[in-house]
Structures are given as structure tokens and as C-alpha cells.
Amino acid sequence: MKLVKHAKSVALALAIGLSSSHSFAADQTLLNSSYDIARELFASYNEHFASVWKEKTGKTVEVRQSHGGSSRQAQAIIEGLRADVVTYNQVTDVDILHTRGKLIPADWRDQLPNASSPYYSTMAYLVRKGNPKGVSNWDDLARDDVSSVFPNPKTSGNGRYTYLAAYGYAQKAFEGDEAKADEFVKTFLSRVAVFDTGGRGATTTFVERGIGDVLITFESEVNNIIAEFPDHGFEVVVPKVSFLAEFPVAVVERHATRNGNLELAKAYLDELYSEDAQRLLAGFNYRVHNEVVQAEFADQFPAVELLTIEEIAGSWDDAMSIHFANGAKLDQLQRR
């Protein structure tokens, strides 16, 4: 079994090694295991970090990236991929590194500011030109003349956030009446036209196939899609209430120590909180915590009431067991 694991990590390391574009001889190398849609973001940040690190220590650093669905990425690390840091889009995928592999401490959320989430986003709507269905909030998505597209909450973090956002809205709208909230979310789920397995698939379905009136995804993605397809005249709608989607980061201490990269790995994540880096992140349509940068980008990010996972379900563990586990609420609401 060990042999299998080893072979797997070698294969993965090879795949990553081959995909890294420049392989000049750097003094230090760092492996960042990240989520699918963060390629451009980290390509840009790595350049920034390399210059900061060079200035500070005089050493050159090459950051290698590995991207994929973040659940799959976490599995790879548990199975032996020796990544130094993780930068994911789901708290649960970082958590699993503690619960399954004991690779990070239990209190990893307290190691860095803002619960180890240097930037965040929320679930927003992409609507067709002129917003013909007049969609502005979650209750519009339960109307029988509106059909929406978002990825399957069972297979995608993106989809889970959307589900939680709708549920959080319903809890507030019906003042905690669980039966009414359930009924609302059930209707909301029944208006979905297609359940793709991932965020990019849902985007293709909405943009290229012309299915649905509303695509629900991260606000950052919504803005990227609008920029990518200017001819379609898509518009962004940020609902009044939505979900705080955190992008947690952590040093995989066990691996970073073994790789002799602990200090470098910590610096890499710390730098994400610097003003320059936060500006860079905001440029990629992510919301950030730095107040100076917030003020600069105020126009781009409309005010929205963000509900945390604690407010909606207590904790991520509870959310998983109450809503997403087998036979739990989501399954019940999709039952017919």
C-alpha cells in the first residue's frame, strides 16, 4: 500500500514539475496546492512574492503551483503529495488535512488573521443582457418563470455555498421558521435547469449553451465572466443577503518542515495580507480586509449582508452533517 502511495505522489510531482513553465535554478522552491480557478491569480501573486522575498533575504524562490478541484487536491496531499502550503476555496478541504492526515494543527484557523482567510467573496448572480427577468434577490430565484444554473452542491464547493446562501436568506426571510425555510429552498432547488459537477461546467452551460436565466457563482467569477464575454452583455447582480465565502490558507507544517521550507511557507502566506498583495487580490475581483484597498475598490463591491457559516449552520462540521451528509437536508429537499 505504501508503494502505491509513493508511486502516486511521484506521478503527481512529475505532473506538476512538467507543468511549471519556467524551471530556472532557484535557490528555493515551494509547492502551493490550490483550487481550480486560481491559476492566473497565483501566477500573478507568485511573481509579486518572489520579488518581495528576494528583497528581504536575497534568495530567489520558485513557487510551483498545483491546481484542481480542492477536494481532489486535499486527497492528493493526504495520499502523499508533499505540498508546502494550501490555498483553497473551502474550509472543509483544509480541515480534512487535520482530521485525516494530522498534517496541520487543529487550530489552523487561528494561525493567521481573519480566520486564515486573506480574501473572501460571496455568491452573486450573472444575468442576461438587461436583466429581462428582473432578478434582484433569492426570492426571485424561486419564481416559476426563472430558471437558474449552479453546480451540484454534492460535487462542488461552489454549489454548497449557493445552497447555504439560499438557506441563510430563507432563515432570515422567514424569521427562523425551519419548515418555511425548507419549503423555500426546495422550490429554489426545483427551479435549477442543470446541475453540472463543477463551476466551470456551469459557466459553460449558461454562457455557451444558453441555458437558464441566472448563473449563480462567486462574485469574483461573475466579474471574470463578464470581462471574458463582453459581447453577451451579461450583468452582475449582487443579492442583498449572501454567504461569506472564505478562501482559507494554511501551511502544511509537516511537509514544509520536511522540505525545509517552514519559514518560506509562512512568509508566503503572511505576504497575502500585505497592502500590495491585497490590492492584487482585489484586482482579481476578490473582496479583501485591508481598509485602504477596500476604499479604493468601493465602487466594485456593492454592500451586501454576509452571513457566516456559524450563523447559518453553527459550524462547517454541523453544516456537513445537517445539510450535506447522505440522507441529510439537501437530499430530503431534492427528494420527490
Added chain:
Amino acid sequence: MSLAIASSLPQSPGKRVLPGFALSMGISLLFISLVLLLPITGLIVQTAGMTWQEYWFVVSDPRVVASYKVTLWAALIASLFNGVVGLLLAWVLVRYEFPGKRIVDALMDLPFALPTAVAGITLSALFAQNGWYGSMLAELGIQVAYTPVGIIVAMSFTSLPFVVRTVQPVLEDLAPEDEEAGITMGGTDWTVFRRIIFPSLWPGLLTGIALSFTRSLGEFGAIIFIAGNMPYISEVTSLMIFVRLQEYDYAGASAIASVVLMASLVLLFLINIWQAHYLRRIHGR
């Protein structure tokens, strides 16, 4: 070379013509064990942690059961469709000469060569309401993409070569004398086909259909892009397995996978047994 040496050696009874039987048998067995049996053992080990009740709970979940039905029906229709179309294609490729025949023959393998995800994306682009086929079908009121029909399309696309490639060699080997005899004895074309050609083709065709069917049961990449994946309507079993994996529920995933594996194995065994019977009957052995 080795053949020449082997045949020049004095043959003792029980000795085989080709040397190295022990070695090649050993390699075959090792390969079968490592590549085929070990993963299956792994699957069983993964599920071994579950009690029977847990196993039953996972595999009899209503949503999973709905996915079995969708998958089985779609695979059945797709493989039968492939049986008809595949036979026709094989027939044309073997019996007729036409310009571009070699290209068409090579194209037959395209579904195997193409990554299934690419196939899925391409098919959904074609069959979506704004796609080339989809827009025409929409005028007739038929929707293919994002319905169970889309699943059938994806399955039959990815598994068509199985039928063509199993029927082709049988057709090529068919002796023209049998047909000629049939015709000279006054048989109509239909009788000749029904009584002479089809009985010889039938075992190969059935193997092709069965392979196409079992391949469809496990298809994932091509389907998820065109199915729409609506719970209870267009979710396939391989998606249910994928969902369990996403939840780090390896035991649950293996449990559902074991059901698919068992269904495929039983089907393939039955076909093999039936074929042996059939061949014995028509060859009179």
C-alpha cells in the same frame, strides 16, 4: 526463429509447439493479478469495513436506485441502437468498396481515442438548444441535451466501436460459398441473411452489444456534460460514486461501484456461457 527451432526439436508428447509456456503463463497470471484482480480486491477491502446493513443502506438509497434505473435503461437502449447501427457500419466497411473507405474505417475508432470529457462537451454543444442538431430537434419539440436522451447519446457515441470492431472480423471471415449456395438453392436475399449470415454473426454481434452495454454502465466523463444531472431523472450511477468520493466516503463509493461491477460481471459471464452453447450447437460439437 524460435518457431523454427521449436519445430526442429523432437516432440515429446505433451510438449507444446511454442517454447516458454511456463514463462508466458507466469507473466500472464502476474499481470492479471496485479492489473485486474488487485484493484477489485482493493474495492472489496474498502467495503469490508461496512456492515451488511450499512452496505445495504448505501446501495439501496432511493436516489442511487433511481440512478441504477436511468443507467440501465440508457445503457440498454444505447447498446441496442449500437447493435443495429454498428452492424450496418461493419457491413458497409467489409462488403463495399468506396472512396474514402480507409478514412471511415479509421474514424470508427475515434470515440476510443477521444477523451470522454471532450466527447461530452462536444456532444452537449451539438445537442444544446442553440447547437447545430439541438436547434433543429427543438423545432420538432425534441430536447436531447440535459435530458435522459442525452445520456443515451453519450453512451452510444463512446461505445459504438465495440460493436463495429467485433462484427467486422466475423464478417470478413464469412465464406462467400455459403451465401452462394443459399442463393443457388433459391433462397431470397432475406432468407440468406436470416438463415446463413445472421447465425454466424450473432455471437460476435452479441459480444459487441454486451461490451457496449457494460462500457456504458461505467461511463462518466461524456455523460455528466450532457445529462443535466437532475436528481432522480438524469443522474447516472457513476455520478453517485463520484459524489461519494467528493465526500471522502470511500466505503460508500466502493459499495456502489461493487454493484455496477457485479452487474457487469454477471452479464459478461452469462454471455460467455450462452455463446459457448450456441457455438457448440451450430458447429455440431
